[in-house]
Amino acid sequence: MAYDVRAIANVVLDRAEHLGISVTNLSINKILYFAHGHFLAHFNKPLLREKAEAWEFGPVYREIYRQFSSFEKKSINARAKKLDVSSGKMVEFSIALPPNELKFIAPVIDFYIRIPAWKLVELSHEPDGPWDRIWNHLSPSNPGMIIPDDLVAEYFRQHESPGGSSSA
Template identity: 45%
Template sequence: MKDHANTDVRTAEPRRLGYSVRGLANWILDHAETVGYRHTNMGINKLVYFAVEAFLVERNVLLTNAKMEAWEHGPVFRELYQSFKSYGNGFIGGRAKSFSTASEEFEEAKIHLPPKKKPS
């Protein structure tokens, strides 16, 4: 597979964005909520996994440095599982939090995406 620069993307080192896996999950949960969907802990873990995999395979971009684990029922990011385990098998009713060194408090994890380009 070749990218736009005509280099073999399978052998090139992926570009690493280093997004927080909790922030990615919260972004997906926020978007899902706007279209009327809700997710379980295992569901959000799988969706984040699919997003990470799609960006890596299709764009050679690694969205997060978080480690994935192979569990019996599918891929899991331990950080996400721990963040949402209080919901059990039910729908997630909150957002993942991360510790902020600036405020010295736990805050809702976010990712800061670049603004969308306007069509020319």
């Protein structure tokens, strides 16, 4: 089962807080993209229900960009929220990942969370990677172009897990 990107964003933000690391809107989008890619390659199913879009500075989840746009380039110090229809109040997204999925995804997040945002952008722009294949095609590029999961899965299956010798 794929999860709402905002719930997984809160997992990333919880990990960042636990590790004492700042996360910006730019970096959380890349961390989510890399976590999704490794998860997709390992479990052969998507981590995230929403699709990454090819934007100028790499993969972006529109829902995350909007949720945290008020922070601009500053560190995010809130959690993604949703409307609870029964109470009419905004509540934080929460999720209880199955233990095997959390055991896999936590070190992936921890690996990428330590990488500066500019380096995450650089990693996401790797030649012939999913973002590059969508962004740098023959027709004009524009934000909003979906990066298909099949491209993401293919790419991440060809690269080692985080911490290995590969750049992905």
